[in-house]
Amino acid sequence: MYFQRHPTRIGFIFFFIFFLLILFIIKLSLIQVFRSSYLADKAEKQHNHVVDLEPRRGTIYDRDLRSLALNVAAYSLFANPKAMKAEQKEEAVRQVASVLGVSGEEIARKLDKPKSFIWLARKMPQDQYERLKGIKLHGLGFIKESKRFYPNGELAAHVMGFANIDNVGLQGVELEFDKYLHGTKGVAQFLRDARQRDLMIEKDFIAPKDGSDVVLTIDETIQFIAEKALDKAFQKYNAASACVIVLNPKTGEVLAFANRPTFRPDAPDKSSPESRTNRAVAFTYEPGSVFKIVTATGALEEGITNEDEVFFCENGKYLVGNHILKDAHPKGRLTFRQVIEQSSNIGTVKVAQRLGADKVYEYAHRYRFGQKTNxxxxxxxGGILKPTSRWSKTSIGAVPIGQEVTVTAVQLATAIAAVANDGVMMKPYFIKYVKAPNxxxxxxxxxxxxxxxxxxETSRRLRSILQGVIxxxxxxxxxxxxxxxxxxxGTAQKVVNGTYSHSKFVASFIGFAPVDDPKLAVVISVDEPHPAYYGGVVAGPVFREVVEDSLKYLAGKKGL
Amino acid sequence: MKVSDFLKVMFVITFTAVLYIHLQMSIYDLAYQGKKKEDTVEKLAENNVMMKNDILRLKSADHIGRELLEKEKDYKFASRSNVVEVETTGGNPISGLLAFAKF
Known part of the structure; x- marks a missing residue:
């Protein structure tokens, strides 16, 4: 009845409701048809969270699988300055600066940037994280990352090198084997709730591929023994630099390798470029008397002399070309064995003159001097070894005693290892193997x-002569x-301003033990030691300490 | 369609929808619980990593060597002449240790 008495009113209400329905349909169409992809994307971003999954960087082990470098969890502190109010920023400066050990101004400067994300500290030490993790300030948060950890500190620093804060290798094994160590990132997509909290509901997942592990030939204990002994000489004689290399002469494996000065791989930015330089392979120097093994080898191998032949050492002065060659301690008559034992320059040059320049060069070349060891x-x-066509009239009086030729410590190590290994030269190497995660x-x-x-036979005779040196x-x-x-x-004069110095020397010792069945070949080189500078005084004791302790350790390792 | 049939259909549809929503909420609830467990596991893993780091550092040749050298300047590796092999009877590890201690 009402409807019949008020048709206009009813019609108007019906039309109004119908109009609203049309509006709803239009709005729904706009949302679900025209803006669907935009809104779907927005919802996707709000509710989905894509996370990069960092792979585990490979571990570097010593030969007995003791960790030398590995990745550990480390927290990084970030801030969202856009989301922070002024008083929150002030509070952050007050709480964070003192813990991080930086000035408040530096933190304040970072928080003043109009950004949504800035780092305040990357990969903090654990103690800093423990002190900061209780802070509940809006706009600050922690992200778990990983950083390189070197349990042995500086040990074998020049072999391992170091990686940067983003776990990218920059020097040493960390750089040369970075492609094996770094692995491949993965990706995971998690669902996020309205409060932006990640839920454990994976939508997509690509697993990270962990890096491969690298096993070195280095023995952690022998490395420590060698570095401890080298430190003593380096500090006692106030040297400019020093290095020590220990090889297994039978295989060429590098058991220890160290340079001084050195650096901490976990803080390379706190060290100078000089201390990070791998001098044992990159620096060449005139080796001095250690080079006499070349002439000795040639003389015995060619049969031009024997251990008991007597040479007159001119009482310390001998004219070669237009140059007067001198002995540090004038000698008269010495057997060939004694020439090497007493390191007579004149005796050695007389033998070299008999051998001939070409043969001296040939044997130096056999020892791979002038070439890289790879x-x-x-x-x-590779150092410098001039062909005889470029020798002067006095070169025959210089090259055999280790002048006019430059070598690296690793070349000397390989050479003395060949003497120890029955005359067979082995290629030196320090990577045992690379192992994939599987x-x-x-x-x-x-x-x-x-x-x-x-x-x-020549090697046996030469080893006997060199035993006499000790x-x-x-x-x-x-x-x-x-x-x-x-x-x-070896006590080699350094060249300063084009002439041989009388105050700057390189003190060296190259040796092996035990003589009958050598297990270790060692090179020690100390640059500019003072006040003492003789190789036997400066480097000799280092050899003794390294070999004595290393052989005892190796004997204990094999069991009683 | 009769009203009763319509109501039956609506009941089934509504029940299915409510069940689906309940299951979805359960999934989210489990996800939140999993998140809490993950936090606990992360804390345990963190402690484990810290302990592992400390163990690696303490047992490293560098640390052990320096510690021993600080305490005893004359520390040396034992040579064969410093070590005596003790033979025990019956393979009893305790008697072996006692025999070594007496020596």
């Missing part, structure tokens, strides 16, 4: 023969109780 370390240089070995180095420098010669400070060892000292 040990696999970045920055290696356990498969993807790259492996095995002992590799470079060539034969001398016959086995027993009765210039290296008596290298003598080891109950362990027969052999070697050669």
């Amino acid at each position: 040990i696999g370390m970045t920055g290696e240089v 356990g498969m070995i993807t790259e492996e180095n095995k002992p590799q023969v470079i060539g034969r420098v001398m016959k086995s 027993d009765v010669g210039t290296a008596q400070m290298a003598k080891i109780k109950d362990i027969p060892a052999g070697g050669k000292t």
